[in-house]
């Protein structure tokens with residue numbers, strides 16, 4: 001009764017103030033009450049866990065400090081990089097391939113700020129969408145930086161300047177990762193950039209040097225090469241993307257070179273500085289000796305990522321980390337403090353949004369063992385391959401670079417790994433994921449009817465090659 005009386009006495013403005021005050025009090029009250037679960041970090045690890053907990057009927061809060069949900073992946077990772085890859089791919093297609101299909105486009109150009117805007121709109125739509133999902137699943141979104149005070153308490157330095165404490169039966173750490181810095185090459189996010197700066201450049205550089213031929217370097221290098229930049233890649237090792245199957249990796253390397261990327265292998269950058277608006281780099285052979293220099297407009301440092309646990313209070317609580325700074329967990333994701341759990345990039349395993357090897361570097365995807373791993377484990381294995389050059393759909397759409405490679409156990413024919421380099425690899429790999437999950441054999445895949453004409457027929461053909469030694473169409 002109080003609220004309508006005050007409203008009647010003082011008019012609509014007071015009502016609005018009071019309603020806002022009560023909403024705030026309710027938020028404080030719900031924050032102060034003990035939650036079943038408090039999640040620190042709103043990336044793909046944390047936000048999915050929070051939603052699932054909400055769906056299971058638990059009371060849950062998710063603390064996120066960057067001002068938007070979705071973590072690295074949605075804000076400065078998977079999603080913006082794929083948006084730029086898509087735009088640059090469409091432009092490159094129009095430039096180099098449309099004429100071959102009889103399509104005339106006249107003077108082709110692009111508006112880079114519009115490309116960036118499209119990327120930003122995509123990101124904003126998705127991150128806002130997660131806020132909606134939080135509401136739907138009754139997850140409290142607490143905006144601020146969280147710090148463990150005990151195994152059941154989190155202190156939040158709110159983005160609005162307030163400090164609050166959340167009590168929880170259980171706490172889940174999902175604070176993700178950050179760029180690994182390269183000593184001597186300080187990142188300013190304008191001239192010497194990390195992936196975050198590379199995703200937000202205001203214009204396409206004339207010359208880009210990428211340090212590190214891993215996922216990020218090759219994705220961003222491809223984007224800017226397609227948009228007209230001269231791209232050089234400096235890699236410490238003698239191979240690109242070291243975790244990939246070596247045969248697939250070699251084919252991928254050749255494809256990237258064909259597209260125009262230039263590689264300097266077995267080389268490390270020891271110094272980088274901005275002089276007169278240009279980036280000057282000092283290079284050395286990774287095997288020692290031979291100092292040389294290189295110049296470019298923008299340099300991307302992409303030598304890996306490391307777990308982000310800064311300011312989280314792990315040390316005070318004695319939460320164990322390994323030598324690489326990753327939080328140690330048991331098979332139930334529990335740390336050495338029984339009420340504190342950890343998931344995602346801060347624990348061991350691949351730093352991938354869903355810890356499943358999905359959509360790889362623009363067009364590479366894999367699941368299970370590489371041939372090199374099968375060999376190292378001493379397994380008795382066999383392989384089968386099929387090139388997209390011999391796949392009718394790939395021929396029809398003019399996207400014939402790449403292959404499907406399958407690795408299976410020799411005696412049982414059981415699938416051990418699948419590797420796809422080529423068009424739509426990130427979508428097609430799920431056939432391999434499912435096959436591995438259910439312990440399928442290469443013959444199972446080979447005997448399964450695949451629609452025609454589809455890129456997926458290359459998977460069936462590679463399975464035929466693995467199970468019976470021969471594909472049909474090659």
Ligand SMILES: Cc1cc2nc3c(=O)[nH]c(=O)nc-3n(C[C@H](O)[C@H](O)[C@H](O)COP(=O)(O)OP(=O)(O)OC[C@H]3O[C@@H](n4cnc5c(N)ncnc54)[C@H](O)[C@@H]3O)c2cc1C
Nearest residue numbers: 041043045065071072073077078146176344345351352353
């Ligand atoms: C350029 C790029 C491209 C990528 N592309 C792919 C891809 O195509 N496919 C793929 O699978 N993976 C990709 N990844 C990797 C993927 O982004 C990560 O593996 C994934 O985001 C990890 O999820 P996470 O939830 O563990 O951590 P994150 O996504 O890093 O989320 C952690 C969140 O926690 C917040 N946080 C940290 N500390 C605190 C604190 N104390 N309090 C409150 N909040 C905190 C951070 O602000 C962050 O938002 C890419 C990464 C990059 C950088």
Ligand SMILES: NC(=O)c1ccc[n+]([C@@H]2O[C@H](COP(=O)([O-])OP(=O)(O)OC[C@H]3O[C@@H](n4cnc5c(N)ncnc54)[C@H](O)[C@@H]3O)[C@@H](O)[C@H]2O)c1
Nearest residue numbers: 212213214215216217235236302303304305351359360361
């Ligand atoms: N499509 C995807 O799945 C995707 C895309 C982007 C990022 N990611 C994730 O993000 C993580 C980080 O990506 P990344 O590309 O930064 O790391 P990465 O580990 O994939 O590659 C880093 C590369 O840098 C090289 N390197 C290291 N130190 C060097 C030095 N001093 N000089 C020259 N080269 C050096 C390494 O040998 C390696 O080849 C990946 O591990 C991956 O899990 C995934």
